[in-house]
Structure formats: C-alpha cells, structure tokens
Amino acid sequence: NAGVTQTPKFQVLKTGQSMTLQCAQDMNHNSMYWYRQDPGMGLRLIYYSASEGTTDKGEVPNGYNVSRLNKREFSLRLESAAPSQTSVYFCAGTGTVTHEQYFGPGTRLTVT
C-alpha cells in the first residue's frame, strides 16, 4: 500500500516548455487535489477532482490543466512553463469515510 505517489520528484524546465506531473493513489480516494507550496504563501489549491470524471478550479488555476484519468490517477499539466511556476507541487487524496486528506511526497519544480 503505497498511499499517494508522485512522479517525478524533481524537475527543471526552461521557460515555455511543457510537462505533466503524475499522481496516483491506492487508498480508494474519491477526491484528489493538486496544491502548490511557496515560501510565505502556504499551500494553495490549484485544481481538484471531487470524483472520477469531474475536475474544478481551485484558488490558483491559471497556467495549469488537469486530467482525472481514472479513480487512481490525477495528473497536472503545465502547457508553457513560466518562472512564476517554480514551486513544490503536492498531490493529495481524501477518502469518503473519514474525509481526511493525505499527501504525496511532492515534486520540486524549477523553471528557468
């Protein structure tokens, strides 16, 4: 039982490049989330998926897209990376019974 997994762990992009951050969970979570964490800004919600087949914008969605591929997988795509997207990205999942949210290990992204 791996919980919530994310790949890659680290990534360096040049401005304008694109990439997809992958997230998978084996905890049978219905809801999944993507956050970014920046110094002094705390955790900010980018997008979330309340259930398979649905996605909604969070607090800071601009410059990102998401796909809820199936119940297990929720990916975050940067179409044209910008230095302002340099951050640590966390994926999380929430169960339907306890509603407790569990985080993946994170992806540290640098855009130069």
Added chain:
Amino acid sequence: QKEVEQNSGPLSVPEGAIASLNCTYSDRGSQSFFWYRQYSGKSPELIMSIYSNGDKEDGRFTAQLNKASQYVSLLIRDSQPSDSATYLCAVRRGASGSARQLTFGSGTQLTVLP
C-alpha cells in the same frame, strides 16, 4: 482577514516542555479541523483531526476545538527535538463538493531545543 490564521513563529520550547500551537478561522460554518506536521523538504503529514468542541488526545498530542471562539489549538506534551517542524492548521467547511476543500494556514515553525 485570512481565512485561517496561525502565528508564523518561530516558536521555541525546551525539550520536555509543552508546546502550544494556535489557529483561528473566519468561517463560522467550518465543520472539520486538522493539524498537519511538515518537516523541512517533506510533505504534510496528518497528525490530528477534530470535529466537535472539546479536547481530543492521541499520545503526546492534544487537539482542542472551540467553535464559539473559532479557535483550534494543538498541544504537544513532553516535546522532543524530533517534534521540530512546521505545523499546519487546516479547516474544512463541509463534506461534499467544494466545501470538502481544505483551507490551510501558513504554518507555525516549532523548534524544540535539546
């Protein structure tokens, strides 16, 4: 006013002391409250959840909730150097749809001095 407010710290306590971490929230309709611990360079780890007024104890950790005062706290008894981390308070309004989202405070950095 931020939705969830925490003192950023840093908060320093000696080993063996009680560390007290505080959090206030602005949405009176909030229903669920969580404390996460985050070590430097790691992801947030859920350590306590509390849903009703009063105290909830789990080992050395006690969460306290006062909905009338819109206040939630975390007490760490017999603090250890391994407790040194940033503690995040998170609040959720409800159990369905967008209300299920968590709103996080900015965190309080705790240092336990040997």
